[in-house]
Amino acid sequence: MVIELHDICKSYLQGxxxxxxxxxxxxxxxxxxxxxxxxxxxxxxxxxxxxxxxLDQQTSGLxxxxxxxMSKCSDNQLSSIRNQKIGFVFQNFNLLPxxxxxxxxxxxxxxGGVRKKERLERAREILTKVGLEDRISFKPTQLSGGQKQRxxxxxxxxxxxxxxxxxxxxxxxxxxxxxxxxxxxxxxxxEGVTIxxxxxxxxxxxxxxxxxxxxxxxxxxxxxxxxxxEQEVDAS
Amino acid sequence: xxxxIRLSLQGILSHKVRSILTMxxxxxxxxxxxxxxxxxxxTNEQIKNNLIGSGNNAVDVQLYQGEYPYEFDYQSIPDGVxxxxxxxxxxxxQLDQVVSASFYRMRSYCENVYYGNTAYGGxxxxxxxxxxxxxxxxIQQGRGFTAKEYCDNRKVVILDNTAVKSLFSSEDPIxxxxxxxxxxxxxxxxxxxxxxxxxxxxxxxxxxxxxGNSAGRMFIPGQSWxxxxxxxxxxxxxxxxxxxxxxxxxxxxxxxxxxxxxxSSDTDSDLQIQYQSQDLLGQAKSLQDLSAxxxxxxIWIASIxxxxxxIGVMNIMxxxxxxxxxxxxxxxALGAKKKRILGQFLTEAAVLTSIGGIIGVLIGIGxxxxxxxxxxxxxxxxxxxxxxxxxxxxxxxxxxxxxxxIKAANLNPIDALRYE
Numbered sequence: 302m303v304i305e306l307h308d309i310c311k312s313y314l315q316g317x318x319x320x321x322x323x324x325x326x327x328x329x330x331x332x333x334x335x336x337x338x339x340x341x342x343x344x345x346x347x348x349x350x351x352x353x354x355x356l357d358q359q360t361s362g363l364x365x366x367x368x369x370x371m372s373k374c375s376d377n378q379l380s381s382i383r384n385q386k387i388g389f390v391f392q393n394f395n396l397l398p399x400x401x402x403x404x405x406x407x408x409x410x411x412x413g414g415v416r417k418k419e420r421l422e423r424a425r426e427i428l429t430k431v432g433l434e435d436r437i438s439f440k441p442t443q444l445s446g447g448q449k450q451r452x453x454x455x456x457x458x459x460x461x462x463x464x465x466x467x468x469x470x471x472x473x474x475x476x477x478x479x480x481x482x483x484x485x486x487x488x489x490x491x492e493g494v495t496i497x498x499x500x501x502x503x504x505x506x507x508x509x510x511x512x513x514x515x516x517x518x519x520x521x522x523x524x525x526x527x528x529x530x531e532q533e534v535d536a537s
Numbered sequence: 538x539x540x541x542i543r544l545s546l547q548g549i550l551s552h553k554v555r556s557i558l559t560m561x562x563x564x565x566x567x568x569x570x571x572x573x574x575x576x577x578x579x580t581n582e583q584i585k586n587n588l589i590g591s592g593n594n595a596v597d598v599q600l601y602q603g604e605y606p607y608e609f610d611y612q613s614i615p616d617g618v619x620x621x622x623x624x625x626x627x628x629x630x631q632l633d634q635v636v637s638a639s640f641y642r643m644r645s646y647c648e649n650v651y652y653g654n655t656a657y658g659g660x661x662x663x664x665x666x667x668x669x670x671x672x673x674x675x676i677q678q679g680r681g682f683t684a685k686e687y688c689d690n691r692k693v694v695i696l697d698n699t700a701v702k703s704l705f706s707s708e709d710p711i712x713x714x715x716x717x718x719x720x721x722x723x724x725x726x727x728x729x730x731x732x733x734x735x736x737x738x739x740x741x742x743x744x745x746x747x748x749g750n751s752a753g754r755m756f757i758p759g760q761s762w763x764x765x766x767x768x769x770x771x772x773x774x775x776x777x778x779x780x781x782x783x784x785x786x787x788x789x790x791x792x793x794x795x796x797x798x799x800x801s802s803d804t805d806s807d808l809q810i811q812y813q814s815q816d817l818l819g820q821a822k823s824l825q826d827l828s829a830x831x832x833x834x835x836i837w838i839a840s841i842x843x844x845x846x847x848i849g850v851m852n853i854m855x856x857x858x859x860x861x862x863x864x865x866x867x868x869x870a871l872g873a874k875k876k877r878i879l880g881q882f883l884t885e886a887a888v889l890t891s892i893g894g895i896i897g898v899l900i901g902i903g904x905x906x907x908x909x910x911x912x913x914x915x916x917x918x919x920x921x922x923x924x925x926x927x928x929x930x931x932x933x934x935x936x937x938x939x940x941x942x943i944k945a946a947n948l949n950p951i952d953a954l955r956y957e
Contacts, residue, residue, distance in 0.1 A: 356870055356950045377874050384872020395867045395954070399551055411540065412872040456871070 303464055303495050304330035304353060309362035311348055311518075322348045324518045326362070330497060332463070335490045337509035338499045345518040346499050347468065353497060354387055354466045355379045367463070384413050388457030392469035394449045396441035396456075402428065403437040406456045413460055427455045431485060447478025454485055458494070465489060467498040471505050483508045541884040549889055559853040560893030562846020563933065567894050567926045569839035571901025574922045576908060577832045579915035585781075585821040593673045593732065594636075594781050596788040598774040598795060599643075601813045609644055609770055615810045617800035618771045625798060629774060629791050634783040638791070639667035640772040642762050650755070652704040652715045659700050659753030661717070663762035663770075669728065671777045679711040679726030686725075687758045694722040700753030701727055717765040722757060774812075788814025843930070846893070847937040854886055854941035858948075865945050866953025879946040886938025887931050894930025898923050 311323040322345045330336055340346040351357035352364065355371065364371045367386060374382070383389075388409075396405050407424035415423070428434050431451040441449055450470060457465055467486070471479035487508065490496050498509060506512050514521045549556045600607040600618065607615065621640055629638045642663035650657040662668070666687050669675070677698070686693050694715060701710050714721045763769055774795060778787040795812040858865070865878060905916040 351951050354870070356954070380869065380872050380874045383870060389870050391954070395863065397864060397867075399547060408868070409871045412868075412874070412877065417540075 303332050303334075303367060304328070304497070305363075305365040306353075307363040307365075309349075309352065309359045309364060311345075311352065311357075311360050322518050323352075323359075326520055328513070328520060330495060333490070333493055333495055335486070335496045335508075335510045336498070337506035337512045338497065338515060339501060339503070339506050339512055340499075340515035341501060344515045346515045349515065350466060350468055350497070350499050354389060355383050380412075384409055385460060386462050386464060388454075388460070388462040388465045390450070390453050390457050390465065390467040390470045392472040394441070394446075394453045394473070396449060396452060398441055401438050401440060402433065402444070402452050405441065405452060406459050409456060409460045424455070424459055427459045428452075431455045445478070446474050447481055450474060450478070450482050451485065454482070454489075458489065463495055465494050465496045467496065469500055470498060471500070471502070479505065538880075538884070541881050542888055544881065545885040545888040548885060549892065555853065556889060556892075559850055559889060560846075560896065562842060562849045563890050563893030563930050564846075564897040564900060566839050566841075566843035566846050567897025567930055568901035568904055569842060570836060571898050571918070571922060571926060572904040572908060573832055573835045573839060575901070575905035575916040575918045576914055577829060578917040578919050578922075579905075579909065581821075581825045581829070582917050583915040584824045588821045588824075594778045594784055595672055596776050596778055596784050596791065596814050598776065598788060598791045598812050598814045600771055600773065600810065602810045603808060606645070607810060609642075609766075614768055614770055618810060619798055620769050621772045621774070621795060622798060625794055628794050629776060632776075632787065632790055634779050634787050635791070636777040636779055637667055637671045638774055638776040639671040640665055640759070640774055641668055642759060642766075642770050642772055644766075646752070647717075647755075649718045650715065652713065655704050657700065657704055657715070657753070657755070659703065659755065661765075662754060662756045663759040663766075664756050665759050668756070668775065671775050673731045674728040675731045677727045677729040679724070681726055681728075682758055688760050690761050690764060691758065692720060692722045692761060692764060693725045693758065695726045695728055695756040696724060697728055697754045700755050703753050717757070720765050722765075728756070785814070785819065843933060847890075847933040850886055850890055850934060851937040851940060854882065854938050855944070857885075858882065858941045858945045861945075862948060862953045862956040865948050866950045866956065869948070869950035870954060875946040878948075879942045882942035882945050883935055883938050886942070887934040890934030890937075891927060891931045894927040897930065898926050901926075 306326050306328040309323055309326040309328075310321065312319040312321040314320070326349065338346050338349065348357065352359050355366070355374075358372060366382065371379075397408070403421060403424050406428055407420040410420040410423060425434065425437060428437055431454055433448060433451055433455065436444060436448065436452075441452065444452065450473075454465075454470075465486075470482055470486075474482065483505065486496055486498070490510075496509070498505075500506050600615070602615070626638070626640060629635060644661045646658060647661040648656075650661070666682075666684070669681065674697075676695075679695075682691075682693060682695065685691070694717070696704075696710065704710070704715065705713070710724050710727065713724050715724065716722075757765065759772070774791050776787055776791050778784045792812045792814050799811055868878060902918055905918060908914060909916040
């Protein structure tokens with residue numbers, strides 16, 4: 302299995318008062334799964350996402366990623382894991398506006414220490430896969446929203462991570478572009494990439510094979526849109 | 538690294554106005570320093586050139602009593618100072634750093650020299666065959682002394698142009714006869730300096746420092762000296778050194794060799810008679826020190842502007858880190874380590890200030906040229922100071938970029954990503 306969350310709690314300090322955000326979360330994501338985490342805003346789904354993505358650390362509880370206990374890792378180790386094993390897709394794309402599409406996509410490879418020639422080759426390859434091979438020298442500002450998100454997906458996938466984390470990937474897109482992004486996710490999942498996606502739109506969540514809902518920091522129920530039923534533990 | 542530099546340049550170019558404003562402090566500081574240093578160096582070289590002349594490298598070793606040159610006009614020939622012997626002359630010519638050496642007698646101001654009714658008030662030299670070459674003269678008109686004239690007590694004289702001007706108005710001086718201490722000498726030639734050197738005179742002070750002898754020079758063969766002046770007086774030595782920097786050492790060696798045969802009875806240092814070289818480099822040095830001390834202060838003032846510039850850079854870098862919080866967060870999410878973020882911002886600060894330094898150097902050079910035009914002060918741009926300036930401004934960028942860069946590197950990725 303890729304992700305194992307056990308009794309995860311998270312609270313933020315506001316002044317001296319700790320504000321709890323996540324309560325005793327139990328969640329496992331198997332290799333090759335396609336999971337949607339649904340919830341209204343303020344439910345703690347982004348916090349959960351950040352913990353899964355190693356951008357944030359839990360206050361208590363156990364998090365194993367790829368079989369490895371994460372709370373013991375140093376900052377640099379976490380950076381390496383993010384770089385090698387996790388791809389991020391954000392609602393607002395987060396592309397660097399002054400750099401070309403090709404440069405944006407090859408950025409994770411730069412941090413992974415890949416040589417320039419190979420970087421550009423692999424970035425071009427993945428851009429071909431998302432259908433943007435004729436846009437490689439464009440600046441992100443010259444692209445439509447759907448194209449930007451496909452660039453972001455290419456960037457997320459360029460170092461062949463095992464896990465793709467998507468935070469409201471269709472939130473800033475029109476329906477048609479959103480569908481294109483979902484088709485791309487489907488294709489990646491079929492190729493074996495594990496996908497965890499956060500959304501508050503039911504239609505989008507339906508593309509995933511399993512849906513969990515989070516409300517007020519608690520995982521409430523497990524729903525399945527796919528074919529393989531999975532045991533979901535709801536802790537409270 | 539190269540990637541970082543490329544990105545920095547991209548960033549700087551995309552905020553042209555801001556970048557220029559940020560660099561302004563550095564530009565002004567470096568420009569001021571380059572201009573000041575160039576002026577100092579120019580002035581120093583000018584002082585050195587004024588004293589030493591243009592590349593002739595001839596060292597004069599004269600007989601001194603105490604601190605002053607010995608005056609044969611007013612004093613009798615000093616006791617215990619013999620004519621320089623042939624073997625001493627030979628030893629001096631053989632010195633490693635000596636190109637050529639000439640031995641001559643001299644009176645810096647001579648009376649009783651007339652052409653008709655006109656009196657001459659310049660210097661008189663009794664020279665050997667090596668003198669004109671060593672001192673850098675060439676025949677302009679007429680001829681030089683023949684070998685026979687040098688050793689045969691002939692009454693012939695050669696003048697320089699100043700001497701000619703002081704005695705003759707329109708008539709041809711060649712062949713004319715002048716009267717030296719009652720003896721008639723025939724003018725055979727006129728000499729000029731091969732490489733005429735005009736000291737740069739900016740003030741009355743400069744005039745007295747550099748224009749020592751402008752009343753003209755007359756040359757007669759050294760062997761003929763007793764005809765006019767009754768005695769074979771002790772000789773001075775003019776030695777040409779291989780280069781300017783070896784002049785002090787040549788002067789010292791020559792003086793030592795000549796002093797070996799001097800047996801002065803006076804041990805009192807004020808009256809002691811001995812040969813000394815004119816320490817032109819030392820003289821230049823003390824004049825240079827005088828001008829340098831004021832300029833050192835100017836450099837300190839300019840350095841303050843660099844400090845202010847550095848603080849400006851820090852300020853803008855802090856703004857830039859805040860502005861780019863999202864970018865930093867994204868890069869961290871994509872796996873950029875602290876070191877890389879730190880490196881990126883440090884490189885950016887260093888590239889920014891280095892460019893400022895280079896622009897400053899260019900403006901400084903322009904400023905120096907402008908100063909030399911307006912104030913007629915010599916400037917010399919030193920490549921060392923240019924390199925130091927650019928390296929120094931780079932260091933300013935790194936030092937003042939450190940705090941903003943550390944701030945960027947330590948940003949928490951989620952806070953950074955969430956930043957609007």
